[in-house]
Amino acid sequence: MAHDGDALQYVQYHGAKEETYLPAIRQLISKDLSEPYSIYVYRYFLYQWGDLCYMALDSANELIGVVVCKLEPHRSGPCRGYIAMLAVRESHRGQGIATKLVCMAIDAMAARDADEIVLETEVTNQASLKLYERLGFLRSKRLHRYYLNGNAAFRLVLYMKEGTALKRPPVVDGQDGQMMGGLQKMEEYKGFAQDAEVT
Amino acid sequence: MADPALLYHDATASDADTLTASNGTGPAFASAESSRFAQTSLPLRQAPRRGAPPHIRDVTEKFTAACQALDVGQLVKDEYFTLFESIGAIEIMDPKMDSGFLQPGETLEDDFDPLAPLLPEELIGIMDQLLSYEMAWHTGYPLSQTLFTSVYIDRLLWPEPESIPQAQFYRDDILDDKRPGTLLDVLRAYCLALIKGCDYVIAKIMARDYFEEEDFSTHTYNRVLFVQAPIDVFLRELDASVEMIEDPDLQIDGGIRSAIVARLHFRKTFLCALDPECPLEILSSFWPPVVPFIDQVNDTHILGKTVPGSFSTKIQRRLASTVPPRPIVQVEFKDALQTLKQLCIDCKEATRFKDLPTDPLEYQSFLWTFASRQPAPLTYSRSYLSNILFDPYVLNAPVSLPLEDVQSFVFHESPILDPSNWALSPPRNPLMPKSPRLQFALLIDEFVERVGQSYLDLWVALGQNKCRLRRMLTHVIIAWDMLQQDAVFVDADLIAYALQLTISEEVMDGPLQTWVYIKKLWMIEKVVVLGFEQDIYLPDEYAGIYYFLSLMATKRKDALKRCVEHTNDRTVQFLQSSRFEDAQNTSEKISFIDSELQQATGISAFAKALHGIYTIANYLRLLPSPNRPFSTESLRYELRMKPFLSLQPPEVPPFEEFQAAVQPYGTYSDPSPSLHDDLRQADCKVWSDIDTSLKNAKDAFAKVKKYGAKESKAGGVEQAWNKEIQGMLASCIALGVTVAGLKSAVKDIEPGSKVQVKIEIPPAGASKRYVEGWIVPKIVKG
Ligand SMILES: CC(C)(COP(=O)(O)OP(=O)(O)OC[C@H]1O[C@@H](n2cnc3c(N)ncnc32)[C@H](O)[C@@H]1OP(=O)(O)O)[C@@H](O)C(=O)NCCC(=O)NCCS
Numbered sequence: 014m015a016h017d018g019d020a021l022q023y024v025q026y027h028g029a030k031e032e033t034y035l036p037a038i039r040q041l042i043s044k045d046l047s048e049p050y051s052i053y054v055y056r057y058f059l060y061q062w063g064d065l066c067y068m069a070l071d072s073a074n075e076l077i078g079v080v081v082c083k084l085e086p087h088r089s090g091p092c093r094g095y096i097a098m099l100a101v102r103e104s105h106r107g108q109g110i111a112t113k114l115v116c117m118a119i120d121a122m123a124a125r126d127a128d129e130i131v132l133e134t135e136v137t138n139q140a141s142l143k144l145y146e147r148l149g150f151l152r153s154k155r156l157h158r159y160y161l162n163g164n165a166a167f168r169l170v171l172y173m174k175e176g177t178a179l180k181r182p183p184v185v186d187g188q189d190g191q192m193m194g195g196l197q198k199m200e201e202y203k204g205f206a207q208d209a210e211v212t
Numbered sequence: 213m214a215d216p217a218l219l220y221h222d223a224t225a226s227d228a229d230t231l232t233a234s235n236g237t238g239p240a241f242a243s244a245e246s247s248r249f250a251q252t253s254l255p256l257r258q259a260p261r262r263g264a265p266p267h268i269r270d271v272t273e274k275f276t277a278a279c280q281a282l283d284v285g286q287l288v289k290d291e292y293f294t295l296f297e298s299i300g301a302i303e304i305m306d307p308k309m310d311s312g313f314l315q316p317g318e319t320l321e322d323d324f325d326p327l328a329p330l331l332p333e334e335l336i337g338i339m340d341q342l343l344s345y346e347m348a349w350h351t352g353y354p355l356s357q358t359l360f361t362s363v364y365i366d367r368l369l370w371p372e373p374e375s376i377p378q379a380q381f382y383r384d385d386i387l388d389d390k391r392p393g394t395l396l397d398v399l400r401a402y403c404l405a406l407i408k409g410c411d412y413v414i415a416k417i418m419a420r421d422y423f424e425e426e427d428f429s430t431h432t433y434n435r436v437l438f439v440q441a442p443i444d445v446f447l448r449e450l451d452a453s454v455e456m457i458e459d460p461d462l463q464i465d466g467g468i469r470s471a472i473v474a475r476l477h478f479r480k481t482f483l484c485a486l487d488p489e490c491p492l493e494i495l496s497s498f499w500p501p502v503v504p505f506i507d508q509v510n511d512t513h514i515l516g517k518t519v520p521g522s523f524s525t526k527i528q529r530r531l532a533s534t535v536p537p538r539p540i541v542q543v544e545f546k547d548a549l550q551t552l553k554q555l556c557i558d559c560k561e562a563t564r565f566k567d568l569p570t571d572p573l574e575y576q577s578f579l580w581t582f583a584s585r586q587p588a589p590l591t592y593s594r595s596y597l598s599n600i601l602f603d604p605y606v607l608n609a610p611v612s613l614p615l616e617d618v619q620s621f622v623f624h625e626s627p628i629l630d631p632s633n634w635a636l637s638p639p640r641n642p643l644m645p646k647s648p649r650l651q652f653a654l655l656i657d658e659f660v661e662r663v664g665q666s667y668l669d670l671w672v673a674l675g676q677n678k679c680r681l682r683r684m685l686t687h688v689i690i691a692w693d694m695l696q697q698d699a700v701f702v703d704a705d706l707i708a709y710a711l712q713l714t715i716s717e718e719v720m721d722g723p724l725q726t727w728v729y730i731k732k733l734w735m736i737e738k739v740v741v742l743g744f745e746q747d748i749y750l751p752d753e754y755a756g757i758y759y760f761l762s763l764m765a766t767k768r769k770d771a772l773k774r775c776v777e778h779t780n781d782r783t784v785q786f787l788q789s790s791r792f793e794d795a796q797n798t799s800e801k802i803s804f805i806d807s808e809l810q811q812a813t814g815i816s817a818f819a820k821a822l823h824g825i826y827t828i829a830n831y832l833r834l835l836p837s838p839n840r841p842f843s844t845e846s847l848r849y850e851l852r853m854k855p856f857l858s859l860q861p862p863e864v865p866p867f868e869e870f871q872a873a874v875q876p877y878g879t880y881s882d883p884s885p886s887l888h889d890d891l892r893q894a895d896c897k898v899w900s901d902i903d904t905s906l907k908n909a910k911d912a913f914a915k916v917k918k919y920g921a922k923e924s925k926a927g928g929v930e931q932a933w934n935k936e937i938q939g940m941l942a943s944c945i946a947l948g949v950t951v952a953g954l955k956s957a958v959k960d961i962e963p964g965s966k967v968q969v970k971i972e973i974p975p976a977g978a979s980k981r982y983v984e985g986w987i988v989p990k991i992v993k994g
Contacts (some may be wrong), residue, residue, distance in 0.1 A: 028287070048538070049308050050299075057298035060287045119842055136747070146750060149843025151851055155746040157679035158352050158426050165679065167748075172847040178854040 021077055021110065023117060026059060026066035034068060035059070037076035041100050047162060058083055058097055065094075065125075067117045069101070069110050077102050080114040084122050090180035091128035094119075094173075099141070112144055119148070119171070128177040133159060133166040145169050302536060309536045311529045320529070324363050324521040326381040330395045332468045336516035338364070339402055339475045340509070340545055341523065346406060347548035348541045350413070350555065350590050354429040356531050357541045359410065361523045364403055369435045370530070376438065376445050379404065394456050398472065401449035404438070405479045408446045411437035412486040413592055419488075420598040421672050423680065428591040433531035443487050450480045471512035478505035485559070492605055496563035499556050506556070510549050551590070558585065558593035565600045568928045572613040572667075573620055573804075575601065577926035577933070579674035583681060584932070591677075598675040614663040615656070620925070621730060621775050621805060622723040624782050624798040627715050628652045628706060648709035655709075659702050659724060666691045670735070682742040685735050686855035692732040693859045699724035718785065720778040726771050729861065730808075733768035736856060737761060737815065741985035747976040751835040754987060755826035756874045757852070758819045760865075765816030767862050772809040779805060807919040814912035814940060818986070821905035821947060823873070825989065828898065828954065830880050831887055834971040837880070845871065891958045902951055910944045913937060939983040946988045953991035968994045 026034065035055060043049045059066055062083045069078035078101035087093035096118065101111045122130055133156065134141040146152075150169040159166035172178070282288070302309040314320060330338075342365075345358035359365055364381060373379040381392060381400065392400070414430045414437070422428055438446075454476050456462065457469055484490075485498035528537040562582065568574045582589065582597055589597075600606065607613075615629075623629050633653040638646050646654070669691055673684040703722045710716040720726065740761045743749055749757050779802050786795035829835050840848075846867045850857075853864045865873075876898075877887040890896040917937045921930040957969040972990040974980035981987060 048536075049306070051301045051303050051306075051309060053293075053298040053301040054295075056287055056289075057293070057295055060289055116841075147838040147840070149838070149840035149848070151750065151753070151848055152748045153851065153854075154683055155679040155748060156426075157677045161353075163352060170851055171842055172851045173842070175847065175850065177847075178850045178857055 021069045021071055023113060024068050024070060025121075026063045026068060028060065028063050031059070034076060038068070038079050038081075041076055041079055041102060042081075042098050044103075045100060055081070065118055065121050067114050067121075069105075069114060077105050078110045078114050080111075080118045082118050082122065084125055084127055086182070088182060090182045091177045092126055094122035094127040094130035096130065096132040106140070111140075112148070115144065115148065123173055128172070128174050128180060130171045130173065132169050134169060135160060136165045136167055142167070142169075145171075311536050320526070322363065322521070322524045322526050324524065326363050326367050326522070327386075327390055327392055327396070329393055330399065330519075331517065332395060332464050332472065333515055333517040334519050335395045335399055336468065336471055336475070336512070337518040338362075338399060338516075338522055339472075340513055340516050341518060342403070342406060343509070343552070344543045344545050344548040345523075345541070346410070347551040348543045349410070349429070350592060351551060352425070352428055352591070353541045354431055355410070355435075356431070356433060356528050356533060357525075357538050359406070360433065360435070360531060361525060361527055361540050362403075363522050363524060363527070364399060365407065366527050366530075368400065368403055368407065369437070372436055376404065376441050376449075379438070394462060398453040398457060398476070401446075401453040402476065402479055405446045405450055405483050407437050408441065408443070409479075409483050409486050411439055412483070412488055415488050416486075416599060417591055417595045420595045420602070421675065422591055422595060423676075426680070427677060431533070433533050435531075443483065443489075446483060447480060450476050450483075467512070468515055471508070471515050474505050474508035474512065478502065478509055481505060485556070488599075492566055492600065492603055495566070495600070496560060499560035499563070502556050503553065506549060506553055510546075513545055554587060555590055555593055558582075558589045559596045561585075562593060562597035562600060564928065565597060566603075566606070570609050570611065570616075571620075571925060572617045573925035574928050575613075575671075576674070577924075578928045579671060581926070581929040581932045583674055583676075583678060588678060594675050594677070598672075601671060601675070612660050614667045615660050617667075617731075618724065618727045620801070621727050621772075621808075622720050622778070624779050624801050625786070625794045627710075627713070627718055628656065628723075648712045651709045652706065655702050655705055659699070662698055663695065666695050670731075678742065679746060682739055682746065685739050685742075689732055689735050689739070689855070690858065692728055692735065696725050696728040696732060696861075699728045718782070721774070726774060730768055730771050730775075732859075733764050733771070733862065736764045736859075736862070737768070739855065740764070744987055745976060745984040750838075751826075751973055752830055752837040753848075753852070754835075755823050755830055756849070756870060758823040758826060759870070759873045760853075762816050762819035762823055763865065764862060765812050765819060769809060769812040769816050772805060772812055775805050776802060776809055803919055803923040804925055807916055807924040810912045810915040810919070811924070814909045814916060817905045817912060818909035818940070818944060818947075821902050821909060821944075821951075822987070824898070824902035824905065825947065825951060825954070827874055827876070828891065829971055829989065830874070831877060831883055831891075832958070832967050833880065834967065834969070835973075885963060888961050888963050891961055894955050894959070899951070899955060906944055906948055906951065910941065913940045913944065917941065936983060940986070942982040943986050943988050946982065946990075950989055950991050957991065970994045 035052070039050070039052070039055060042055075058081045065082040065084060067080050068076055071077050079098070080096065081098040082094060082096050084092065084094045096115065099111055099115065101114075119130060130150075131153075132145070132150075134145070136155065146169075148171070150171045152167040153170045154168045156166045156168060158164070304310050305313055307313050307315060342359065342362060345361070349355055349358040367381045368379045371383060373383075379400075381396065382390070414432070417428055418430055424430060454473055457464070457472050457476070462469075481498075481502045485502055487498075490498060523540060525537045525540055565575075565578055568578060579597070579601070583594075619629065627649075630649070630652075633649045636647055636650040636653065638650060666688070669684075669688045673681055673688050676684055700722070703724050706723070707716060707719060707721075710719045740757060743757070779798055783795050783799045783802075786792070786798060826835070830837070849867050849870055856862075856864050877883040877890075890898050893899070916924065917934075921927050921933040924933065926933040953969065957967050961967060969991050970993070972992050973987060974990065976984060
């Protein structure tokens with residue numbers, strides 16, 4: 014992808030940079046949202062998985078693009094990476110910036126032993142579908158009225174390791190998998206990974 | 213990414229695709245009682261106990277002091293702070309989140325006066341606006357963004373009235389000169405009936421499995437929608453209103469007068485149709501009367517004048533909800549009416565269910581066809597059908613429905629189901645062995661009991677929206693897989709007792725497991741076909757997925773073949789022993805099984821032909837094929853096969869086998885040289901395999917068509933069934949054209965040269981496919 018996104022700098026987020034970057038991240042992400050996320054949603058991800066957030070900055074240190082992720086064991090067993098947010102400034106789209114950011118995030122999650130990476134995107138979001146599918150994601154399911162505007166979503170999945178489909182949660186002493194799953198399920202509640210079932 | 217709009221949903225545990233059991237019970241479904249949603253046991257903080265008096269303590273000082281100890285940006289996160297909670301959190305003083313935040317000069321309440329006199333055209337305008345919002349609610353938006361934005365509705369419901377007479381646009385005493393006039397009284401009657409209708413709708417939907425937000429929002433924000441009041445009260449108010457409007461003393465334009473009357477009649481007929489107490493036998497008579505009034509409402513909509521001030525988002529601030537105010541949902545009136553009409557049509561269609569013959573396979577055809585209706589039936593219509601399906605009248609059929617299903621496939625005039633087996637009593641001495649025939653009865657009873665839940669699960673899945681249906685089926689399949697394992701044991705016992713009676717030749721080999729297997733394979737095929745319908749697969753995957761589909765259908769075909777053979781054997785046995793009536797009955801049953809067999813044969817052959825053509829297309833690089841730096845073929849195969857990996861049978865083919873099937877000439881980028889030699893010859897195996905499959909498919913579908921809907925146990929949905937089989941035949945013909953086109957395009961092909969044609973994939977959901985789940989590519993000049 015020899016686009017001219019080269020003058021940009023790609024940097025990993027760090028908690029110490031919250032004051033500098035969080036307002037810009039929020040602004041960039043909210044542009045394409047009908048309603049804003051509260052700051053706690055951003056912090057939920059950035060506080061725990063700041064190292065899975067990458068930013069594209071121009072020479073004036075302006076934020077051009079960002080990707081926000083999380084990574085943790087999923088209740089169904091595998092260690093699941095989740096791409097929660099991705100956006101590139103409108104003036105800079107189509108230059109491979111998002112692709113680069115997503116690749117960096119995937120590499121980082123792979124380095125941290127992710128079995129799979131998932132996300133949801135609107136069924137009509139051609140740019141996003143094309144970007145992820147080019148990298149190897151497949152659509153695994155369609156989610157009816159996933160968005161409140163009534164639109165459906167595709168769940169996209171990328172397996173990173175053989176045997177992911179058969180992974181099961183570890184059984185901890187005296188606690189069955191179900192209980193363990195309980196908390197996870199809550200974690201995955203609507204909005205991000207709506208239906209966290211087994212398929 | 214996730215939509216922030218999802219963020220503020222009030223908590224309802226409807227996220228997982230868990231199978232939610234239904235509450236239908238009947239003799240066939242003894243163990244069907246269980247909870248609606250899987251309960252999660254979470255180590256959460258204790259919620260304040262209800263009813264405890266509020267205890268208020270000022271923590272400002274403590275809080276300020278605690279904050280002082282933190283740097284800006286430094287975060288404290290306790291382990292209970294989940295994503296869910298972060299999503300539900302709001303920021304104080306952010307105008308978009310903080311519902312108490314007022315812009316300078318903004319007032320908390322609206323100043324619209326619901327007691328101000330209305331013009332007749334304004335009455336029409338408000339009624340029509342309400343109807344639009346009602347339909348928006350039906351399509352999935354919450355009441356808070358639709359009907360509950362009406363100041364009039366708000367006044368009627370809040371403060372909560374103690375009785376219907378108290379439900380007025382004012383409360384308590386009122387000066388006589390402020391008392392609402394006729395038109396406001398009429399509006400009140402209309403609103404009351406509208407609200408009661410919402411109550412009925414919620415009741416019906418909540419009685420069945422649905423998924424909050426995804427399907428429908430049942431939240432009423434602590435408003436009580438006249439749950440206790442009976443329907444007559446509302447009908448009386450409407451009748452009185454009609455009288456008031458028709459009163460010649462009322463000064464009102466004739467056209468407007470009848471427009472208002474039409475709206476009141478619409479409300480009345482609609483409310484009656486929604487009444488959950490409607491007896492099953494006369495359900496169908498309630499929908500047709502609604503439609504002419506909808507047309508009248510449509511024709512006179514132009515007479516109305518909107519009163520925008522009577523709707524406000526500010527009301528949301530007072531609703532019991534953590535949701536910040538959201539914009540009012542805007543719907544075009546004509547779209548709303550279209551939705552309403554469709555709802556009436558779908559519900560009317562659903563009432564036909566009760567006229568079906570008592571045959572679970574007819575039920576299944578009906579459910580499947582209903583779920584496939586275009587446009588997709590609304591949640592209410594689906595619940596409406598489910599309520600009929602799970603009506604005791606249907607479920608308490610004199611026969612066991614699952615057993616009927618089994619019988620249609622495997623037991624024909626079988627000694628195992630001989631009614632006299634059930635008349636036998638166990639030996640007095642429990643140590644004595646029971647007679648083999650009694651054992652038959654006991655084993656069958658046990659199996660029927662065991663099947664009940666899995667059988668219901670399938671029906672419940674068939675009542676969901678189609679995305680959900682596909683996902684739910686993958687779970688139902690797992691349950692049926694376990695059922696099959698149990699069936700193996702029951703079969704072994706059955707055959708052991710048959711041997712004791714030396715009638716083993718009268719019993720099919722593994723009857724119960726064969727039946728379960730056939731049903732399970734049918735579901736697997738449906739999951740795949742729905743995947744095509746829902747655009748789940750990418751074009752370069754088509755070859756592999758159709759390969760898998762063909763494989764599954766072939767297995768079902770083989771199983772059905774054994775059923776046909778057994779039925780034939782039985783007929784011969786009866787003839788030999790001069791049991792002519794039994795012979796006749798048995799051979800009559802063959803039509804259905806053979807129709808199923810031909811159906812499976814057609815699917816397997818047609819999928820095979822598509823597998824062939826898409827494989828060639830992949831080699832010719834006619835389909836987009838991303839380079840996928842982060843993935844491998846085997847990883848993608850694993851992902852695709854995930855829902856089926858645990859099944860046994862059918863075992864998912866090993867990756868190597870799959871690869872050999874989709875890449876017979878080696879990799880697409882560097883195929884073996886024989887590829888081009890073969891492609892040039894129109895009679896070579898690559899092509900002749902496709903031609904043969906296509907011919908087999910056509911023949912098989914033609915046979916199915918000849919059997920017709922009734923023999924195929926789809927008599928209740930004959931029209932749709934005919935359309936589908938016609939579509940399959942048309943797909944075969946279209947594929948033939950494509951094959952011919954591609955053959956001629958490659959007749960001179962050399963390695964490295966490019967074919968001068970392109971492949972077009974007809975898009976999903978655009979009426980560009982003969983059958984949505986079957987993607988026949990088109991060849992166009994390159
Ligand atoms: C999705 C988004 C992040 C892509 O950013 P980007 O930097 O333009 O992405 P890239 O340039 O790396 O790749 C996008 C690809 O989609 C293509 N594309 C863009 N718009 C498209 C469209 N309407 N139809 C088809 N393809 C489209 C681009 O051409 C490019 O492919 P190419 O490299 O083969 O030409 C950006 O469009 C965006 O911020 N959208 C709004 C937020 C959003 O939708 N986020 C994703 C939700 S998970």
